[in-house]
Amino acid sequence: MKSIQELEAIRQKTLETINLRREQTGTRVVVGMATCGIAAGARPVLTAFMDEVAKRNLQGVAVAQTGCIGVCRLEPIVEIYKPGEDKVTYVKVTPDMVGRIVTEHVVGDNPVVEYTIGYYEAKNK
Amino acid sequence: MEFYRSQVLVCTGTGCSSSNSPAIIDKFEECIKNAGLEKEIKVVRTGCFGLCENGPICIVYPEGAFYSHIKVEDVPRIVSEHLVKGRIVQDLLYHKSVDGEQNILSLNDIEFYKKQKRIALRNCGVINPEDINEYIAFDGYKALAKALTEMTRDEVIDCILKSGLRGRGGAGFPTGLKWKFAKAPESDVKYVCCNADEGDPGAFMDRSVLEGDPHAVLEAMAIAGYAIGSQQGYIYVRAEYPIAVKRLRIAIGQAREMGLLGKDIFGTGFNFDIDLRLGSGAFVCGEETALLASIEGGRGEPRPRPPFPANKGLFGKPTILNNVETLANVCQIILNGPEWFSSIGTEKSKGTKVFALGGKINNTGLVEIPMGTTLREIIYEIGGGIPGGKKFKAAQTGGPSGGCIPAEHLDVPIDYDNLMAIGSMMGSGGMIVMDEDNCMVNIAKFFLEFTVDESCGKCPPCRIGTRRMLEILNKICDGKGEEGDLEKLEKLARNIKATALCGLGQTAPNPVLSTIRYFRDEYEAHIRDKRCPAGVCKNLLNYVIDPDKCKTCGICARNCPTKCISGAPKVPYVIDQSKCIKCGACMTSCKFGAVSRK
Secondary structure, three states: OOOHHHHHHHHHHHHHHHHOOOOOOOEEEEEEOOHHHHHHOHHHHHHHHHHHHHHHOOOOEEEEEEOOOOOHHHOOOEEEEOOOOOOEEEOOOOHHHHHHHHHHHHHOOOOOHHHEHHHHHHHOO | OOOOOEEEEEEOOHHHHHOOHHHHHHHHHHHHHHOOOOOOEEEEEEOOOOOHHHOOOEEEEOOOEEEOOOOHHHHHHHHHHHHHHOOOOHHHEOHHHEOOOOOEOOHHHOHHHHOOOOOOOOOOOOOOOOOHHHHHHOOOOHHHHHHHHHOOHHHHHHHHHHHOOEOOOOOOOEHHHHHHHHHOOOOOOOEEEEEEOOOOOOOOHHHHHHHHOHHHHHHHHHHHHHHHOOOEEEEEEEOOOHHHHHHHHHHHHHHHHOOOOEEEEOOOOEEEEEEEEEEOOOHHHHOHHHHHHHHOOOOOOOOOOOOOOOOOOHHHOOEEEEEHHHHHHHHHHHHHOHHHHHOOEOOOOEOEEEEEEEEOOOOOEEEEEEOOOEHHHHHHHHOOOOHHHOOEEEEEEOHHHOEEEEHHHOOOEOOHHHHHHOOOOOOOOEEEEEEOOOOHHHHHHHHHHHHHHHOOOOOHHHHHHHHHHHHHHHHHHOOOOOOOHHHHHHHHHHHHHHHOOOHHHHHOOHHHHHHHHHHHHHHHHHHHOOOOOOOOOHHHOOEEEOOOOOOOOOHHHHHOOOOOEEEEOOEEEEEOOOOOOOOOHHHHHOOOOOEEEO
8 A cells, every 4th residue: 555545545435335234315317116117127127227326426325126116107216316306206217317316416406307107197097 | 536426334353254254245246246336335344333232234325324243144134125225124233223103213323432532542443454555544643743753752651651551461550550661771672563362261352452453553553663662563363353453454554555653754764673473372472571571582471570571571672561452542642732631531541441341241342441431331321221020149250360340339430549459350251240140259269270271380389379279269169168168268368469570479369359359148158058049059059940940841851861859640850969969951852840950
């Protein structure tokens, strides 16, 4: 070890791994992964979120799954919780929608309205 | 670095390992692989979480789900329910880790952790002790970098001095002062030694630090080396701690590989390396001069001081010897400043203390509390009280060198000086809780037996004196005690304290003295009434069958190993006292409560 910069580089690199074990204060991306969710294709969505988070090296973002959210006909469902904001629920999510959700909502703070449950239900009345 | 959405932390400390955590980890890895989740979920082996009573323990992040008492056969369910479907397995959760509505509490809100402050144990149960990267991610080796590049040697010593850190091995000598004394003499060779020869019965604090966070000790030793001008450190660790030894070896290897030990650390020209020395099971080797003699390859025997090790220690060179837990505090003090550390604790005892809770207590395990916490808080809030709602009698601290704290002192704030004042001592941190079923004479006898066994034999007060004391105690427990025995014990104790060569001999009579001080009536009951109030000393108690309650079923007679109970249908059973070995089998087997102990 020749310099403090070298130490700091190792620290940053491993930080990602251990951040998960700290108090959760950042954004949480929750994918519905009950039988209904899995059958509707939630797993590729979950992995797409993980890839996206890793690719952009986002700090303080947790990707988790949960059980059945209740509206099985709209699975795969993804809910995004940001501190101090109401949760946003996305329905019928496919892996190719993930990039946009991460860019605009997780990073950019603008929910993708046309993917949300409210938009979907209004359109398909 | 891969991104894992979830991590499963499994305790691999000695406690959980002995209740099968390695097999649990294998099963987790197997099930996760079968579910095709190995790229999403990481299994991390950590050190001790402290709640050993509830082991094996595993925590799943990001939810922070705290599973306790896990068995190998529970693992597939956790994987298929929690990890695949995101449904937490409620019935396996530690029952105190959820609130009334089954919501998971944050670790710091669980009763066991709420009053704790983890400084020495900060990384235990959080990081993988076999991965230096994780230690670095939690600010590891930053304190060494800071000391080497921003601080002079005197500033480092000053920082430790000002923090008020005192030795956690038992005696409580100010650590900064020790370093200062060792820096003073001019010498081209000096040594930094770490005392990891944790020998007190019931103590396992140092083991858990070494198992859970070995790098914290290595880093602190390097800082000490810089401060006093030493290039070589030795860790003297008991061979009975195989997991700690293995992790230390791995840690030293990784630190060397990264150049955090070795030559020219951080490009500052500072060289420091550490080697292990394994102790082979002599209690006396925890005494500093005996420990140094043992590292040198000599017989582990103490020698008179002065000269103190700071002037003439290992191989005759200036040496500092610090306890594991003391060292585990050092890096945090360097990083956060002495004011931060001295803001915790009481006037003369700063920081925190780790205690190994054992005996009659619900949450057997490891706790770290700020100095000044009361015994009542430790036992009833953190420790979860005494099993079976029994009455607290006393807590034993300081092992064979310490004494008992009776119920009347439950509210004394725990620090070095208060414990000394009430006739016990901080010691290294073993805390054995006793309830009404423990006989204090027997406890004193237990500790004295230990000291007699472990006395190195070099000085007569310890070798002969403690044996004489034990003989008197045996006599008392056998019902042959006489008037004047207590006075004889006290006189012998005073003489041993005044004349024994090393700290171990000088403190060996303490358990006897403190139990006489607080439980004199119990001793007197043994001597005068030939009665053991707690019903422990076999020679002083008799099992008798109450003829009015006896239903003449004969189950006691069938369970009696010596066949000393006789009777017949409609004739109450009687115990032949001359053959009775007082095993109590009759009392446990009687369904009608007809057998009693007197």
